[in-house]
Amino acid sequence: MCSADFIRDECQMAQARTKSDQKEIKIALTGNPNSGKTTIFNHLTGFHQRVGNYPGVTVEKKEGLVLYEGHHLQIVDLPGIYSLTPYSPEELITRRVLLEEKPDVVIDVLDATNIERNLYLATQLKELGVPLVLALNMSDEARAQGIQFDLQKLSALLGVPIVPTVGHKREGIGELLAAAVEVANATRDWREVKINYGRDIETELENIQRVVEEEGLLNGSYDARWVSVKLLEGDQDIIERVRADRVLTVSEEASRRLQKLLGDPP
Amino acid sequence: MLIPDRRYGFISGACQEAVRITVEARHNMSDRIDEVIMNGALGIPILLLMMYLVFNFTFTLGDPPMQAIEWAFVGLSGLITSVWPEGTASLLRSLLVDGIIGGVGGGVVFLPNILLLFLAIAMLEDTGYMARAAFIMDRLMHRIGLHGKSFIPLLIGFGCSIPAIMATRTLESRRDRLVTMLITPLMSCGARLTIYALIIPAFFPRAWQAPVLWIIYVSGILLAIISAKLLRKTLFRGSSEPFVMELPPYRIPTAKSVVIHMWDRGKQYLRKAGTIILGISIVLWAFTTFPRRTVFSAEYNSEVESAQAAYGQGVAELCARLGLTQEGALWLAGALENPASAGEPAAGVPEQDKEAAAGFLKVLERLEAAREGSPAATDKIDPEQTSVGLSAAFYLDQVKAPYAEHMLQADRRKHTEQLSYSLAGRIGRGLAVVLQPIGLDWKVSTALIGAFAAKEVFVAQMGIIYAVEDGDGGTRTLREQLRADYTPLGAICILLFCLIGTPCMATLAVTRKESGSWGWALLQWGGLTVMAYIITFIVYQTGLLFGLGGV
Numbered sequence: 001m002c003s004a005d006f007i008r009d010e011c012q013m014a015q016a017r018t019k020s021d022q023k024e025i026k027i028a029l030t031g032n033p034n035s036g037k038t039t040i041f042n043h044l045t046g047f048h049q050r051v052g053n054y055p056g057v058t059v060e061k062k063e064g065l066v067l068y069e070g071h072h073l074q075i076v077d078l079p080g081i082y083s084l085t086p087y088s089p090e091e092l093i094t095r096r097v098l099l100e101e102k103p104d105v106v107i108d109v110l111d112a113t114n115i116e117r118n119l120y121l122a123t124q125l126k127e128l129g130v131p132l133v134l135a136l137n138m139s140d141e142a143r144a145q146g147i148q149f150d151l152q153k154l155s156a157l158l159g160v161p162i163v164p165t166v167g168h169k170r171e172g173i174g175e176l177l178a179a180a181v182e183v184a185n186a187t188r189d190w191r192e193v194k195i196n197y198g199r200d201i202e203t204e205l206e207n208i209q210r211v212v213e214e215e216g217l218l219n220g221s222y223d224a225r226w227v228s229v230k231l232l233e234g235d236q237d238i239i240e241r242v243r244a245d246r247v248l249t250v251s252e253e254a255s256r257r258l259q260k261l262l263g264d265p266p
Numbered sequence: 267m268l269i270p271d272r273r274y275g276f277i278s279g280a281c282q283e284a285v286r287i288t289v290e291a292r293h294n295m296s297d298r299i300d301e302v303i304m305n306g307a308l309g310i311p312i313l314l315l316m317m318y319l320v321f322n323f324t325f326t327l328g329d330p331p332m333q334a335i336e337w338a339f340v341g342l343s344g345l346i347t348s349v350w351p352e353g354t355a356s357l358l359r360s361l362l363v364d365g366i367i368g369g370v371g372g373g374v375v376f377l378p379n380i381l382l383l384f385l386a387i388a389m390l391e392d393t394g395y396m397a398r399a400a401f402i403m404d405r406l407m408h409r410i411g412l413h414g415k416s417f418i419p420l421l422i423g424f425g426c427s428i429p430a431i432m433a434t435r436t437l438e439s440r441r442d443r444l445v446t447m448l449i450t451p452l453m454s455c456g457a458r459l460t461i462y463a464l465i466i467p468a469f470f471p472r473a474w475q476a477p478v479l480w481i482i483y484v485s486g487i488l489l490a491i492i493s494a495k496l497l498r499k500t501l502f503r504g505s506s507e508p509f510v511m512e513l514p515p516y517r518i519p520t521a522k523s524v525v526i527h528m529w530d531r532g533k534q535y536l537r538k539a540g541t542i543i544l545g546i547s548i549v550l551w552a553f554t555t556f557p558r559r560t561v562f563s564a565e566y567n568s569e570v571e572s573a574q575a576a577y578g579q580g581v582a583e584l585c586a587r588l589g590l591t592q593e594g595a596l597w598l599a600g601a602l603e604n605p606a607s608a609g610e611p612a613a614g615v616p617e618q619d620k621e622a623a624a625g626f627l628k629v630l631e632r633l634e635a636a637r638e639g640s641p642a643a644t645d646k647i648d649p650e651q652t653s654v655g656l657s658a659a660f661y662l663d664q665v666k667a668p669y670a671e672h673m674l675q676a677d678r679r680k681h682t683e684q685l686s687y688s689l690a691g692r693i694g695r696g697l698a699v700v701l702q703p704i705g706l707d708w709k710v711s712t713a714l715i716g717a718f719a720a721k722e723v724f725v726a727q728m729g730i731i732y733a734v735e736d737g738d739g740g741t742r743t744l745r746e747q748l749r750a751d752y753t754p755l756g757a758i759c760i761l762l763f764c765l766i767g768t769p770c771m772a773t774l775a776v777t778r779k780e781s782g783s784w785g786w787a788l789l790q791w792g793g794l795t796v797m798a799y800i801i802t803f804i805v806y807q808t809g810l811l812f813g814l815g816g817v
Contacts, residue, residue: 154284
C-alpha cells in the first residue's frame with residue numbers, strides 16, 4: 001500500500017518537473033503546538049520531505065513537494081507557535097517566511113477542542129492579510145466533547161474557508177488541499193477582516209498609520225495598518241526594522257496616551 | 267494588554283455566534299458575567315432595565331443644572347435690560363437680549379442632559395457592556411434590516427444626531443452603515459426635547475404630558491423601523507455579510523477615559539451651539555426685525571384709542587364717586603398714571619380733594635398689596651366696608667385691569683404686524699401656503715426655518731415671534747400665547763413635524779461627510795421632510811374630519 005503510494009507520487013513528481021508551464025503554488029503550514037499540524041503535513045506531502053534548518057537558528061525547516069491536480073505544490077511546515085509576536089525564534093521565523101517569502105496560501109491548523117486559543121493565531125494571520133485556509137483539526141474529538149460548530153457562519157464571520165479534518169484518520173485532507181488551491185488561485189474573494197480595537201486605539205492607529213504611509217516604511221511591502229498595530233503593541237522586531245524616528249515618536253506617544261487613558265499598556 | 271484583549275474579544279464574539287459548547291463550561295470572569303447578561307431569557311430584560319436607568323439618570327440628574335442654566339440666562343438678559351440706558355440703542359439691546367442670549371441660551375440649556383446621556387453611554391461602552399448590548403440586539407435588529415452594531419449609534423441619537431452618525435463608523439458593511447445613518451435623525455434628539463418641553467405642557471393636562479412625550483419618542487422609533495425596512499427593500503437590497511461583533515473582556519473603566527469619551531461627543535454638540543446657533547440667532551433676529559414697520563394699521567390705532575378713551579371714562583367715574591372737583595380729578599388722574607412723579611397737589615386743588623385723593627391712594631396701595639401679597643394684609647382692609655375701599659376695588663377691577671388687557675392686545679397686534687412685515691414673516695407666510703394643509707401657520711413656518719439651523723432655535727424663534735420681551739419673559743407667557751393661537755391638534759402637528767422633518771444643518775453636513783456624498787445627505791433630508799409632510803398631513807386632515815379643529 002505504502003510502496004504503491006510512493007511509486008505514484010514519484011511518478012507525479014517527475015511529471016510535475018517536466019511541465020514547466022504549470023504554476024507552482026507555495027503553501028505554508030502553521031498552527032499551535034500539538035494542533036496535529038505535523039500529522040497533516042505528513043498526509044499532505046507523503047514521504048517527499050526535505051528537512052533542514054533555517055539559517056542561523058536551530059529551528060527545523062521541513063519542506064515537501066506534491067503534485068495535486070496538475071498543480072505543483074511546495075509545502076513548508078512552519079514551527080508550532082501560539083502567536084505572531086517576536087518573542088521566540090519560532091515566531092520570528094514564521095513571520096519572516098510569511099512576510100518575505102509570501103506563500104500563495106497559508107494553512108493554519110486549529111485544535112478544535114481548544115478553539116478560542118487556537119483562533120488567536122488565526123486572527124493574527126488574517127490581520128496580516130495572508131491568503132488563509134483554516135483546518136479545523138481533531139474535529140471528531142471536539143464533537144465528542146459536545147462542542148458544536150456552525151462552520152458556515154464561522155467561516156463567514158472570519159472571512160476564511162474552514163475545512164474540518166481528522167488528522168490521524170486522514171479525513172478532510174483532500175478537501176483541505178482543494179480549498180488551499182482555490183485560495184491560492186484567488187478564485188473567490190474572501191472578505192478582509194478588520195478587528196475593531198475600540199475607539200481610543202483606533203484613533204491612535206489612524207495617526208500612526210498616516211505617518212507610516214507618509215514615510216513609506218519597509219518599502220510598502222507590509223500593510224501599513226498591520227505595521228501600526230505592531231508598533232503600538234511594542235513589537236521589537238518591527239520597531240528595529242522601521243528605523244524612522246518620526247514614526248517611533250508618534251507610536252510611543254500614542255502608547256503613553258493610551259496607558260494614561262485606559263490604565264493599561266496597549 | 268489592550269490589543270490582545272481586543273483580539274480575544276473578536277474571537278469571543280465570533281465563537282459566541284458560531285460555536286456552541288454544551289458540556290465544558292468556560293470559566294473566566296467575563297464568561298461568567300456573560301452567562302447572565304447574554305442569557306437568552308434575561309438578556310433583553312436586563313438591556314431594557316439598563317436603558318431605563320440611563321434615561322432616568324440623564325433626566326433626574328440633568329434637571330437641576332438645566333434649571334440653573336435657564337435661570338442664569340434669564341438673569342443675564344434681565345440684567346442687561348435693567349442696566350441698559352433708557353431709550354438708547356434699543357435695537358442693539360434687542361439683538362443682545364432677544365437674539366443672542368435667547369438663541370444660544372435655548373441651545374445651551376440642554377447641554378447637561380446631553381452630556382449626562384453621553385456619560386452614561388461612555389460608561390456602558392468602556393465597561394464592555396455596550397458590545398454585549400449590540401450582540402443581544404443583533405437578532406432583533408436583523409429583523410428590521412439592521413445590524414446589532416447599529417444599536418449604539420441609534421442610542422446616541424437620542425442625545426444628538428451628529429456624534430450618532432459618526433458612531434456608525436463601527437459598522438463594517440457600507441450598506442448597514444448608510445441605512446443606520448439615514449434613519450438616525452428619527453431618534454428624537456435632545457434638541458428636539460426643548461420643542462416638546464415648550465409645546466406639550468401648553469396644550470395637554472398634566473396627566474397627559476408624559477404619555478404624549480412617550481408617544482412622540484415611540485413614533486420616531488417606529489418610523490425608523492419602517493424606514494429601515496423600506497430602505498432595505500429598495501435602495502439596499504440583498505442580505506448583508508455577517509461580521510464579528512467583538513466581545514472584549516469586561517473592564518473597570520478609568521474615570522479619565524469615561525470623561526474623555528463623554529466630552530468627545532459633547533463637544534460636537536457644544537460646537538454646534540457655539541457657532542451655528544450663535545450665527546443663526548443673529549441672522550434670524552435680523553430677519554424678524556427688518557424691515558421695520560413704522561406705520562401701523564388703523565385697527566391698531568383705533569384699538570389704542572378706544573382703550574385710552576375707556577380708561578379716561580373710568581377715571582372720571584371714579585372721581586365722581588370720590589366727589590372730587592375738576593382740579594382734584596386732574597391731579598388724581600396724573601397720580602394714578604405715574605405715582606412717582608405726581609408730587610404734591612397743585613395750589614389750585616381744594617383742601618378736601620387733597621384729603622380724599624390721598625386717602626384713596628393709600629387705600630388703593632394697601633388693597634393692591636393685599637391682593638398681590640400675604641393674606642394677612644387682607645384682614646386689615648375690607649373693601650366692602652368703606653366707600654373709599656369700594657372705589658379702590660372699582661378702579662382696580664373695572665378700570666385698570668381692562669385697560670391693561672386692551673393695551674396688551676394692541677401691543678400684540680403691533681408685534682404681529684411688525685413680524686409679518688419683516689423678512690422672516692414674509693418667508694414664513696410664503697412657506698405657510700405649503701404648510702397650511704398640515705396645520706402649520708406662518709409663525710410656526712418662520713420658526714421652522716430656525717429649526718433647520720438647529721432644532722433648539724425653534725423655541726427661541728417662537729419666543730421672538732411672540733415678542734415676549736414686553737411680558738415677563740420666559741416660556742410661561744409664551745405657552746399661554748400659544749394656547750390662544752393653536753388647538754391641541756395643531757400642537758400635535760407641530761410636534762410631529764419637528765420630530766420627523768428636516769434634520770438640522772449640522773446633521774446634513776455630517777451625513778455628507780460620513781457618507782462621502784451629498785446624494786445621501788440630500789436623500790436623508792428630502793426623504794425625512796417628505797415623510798414628515800405626509801404623516802402630518804394625514805394626522806391633521808384626519809383630525810379635522812373628526813372635528814378636532816385646526817389652527
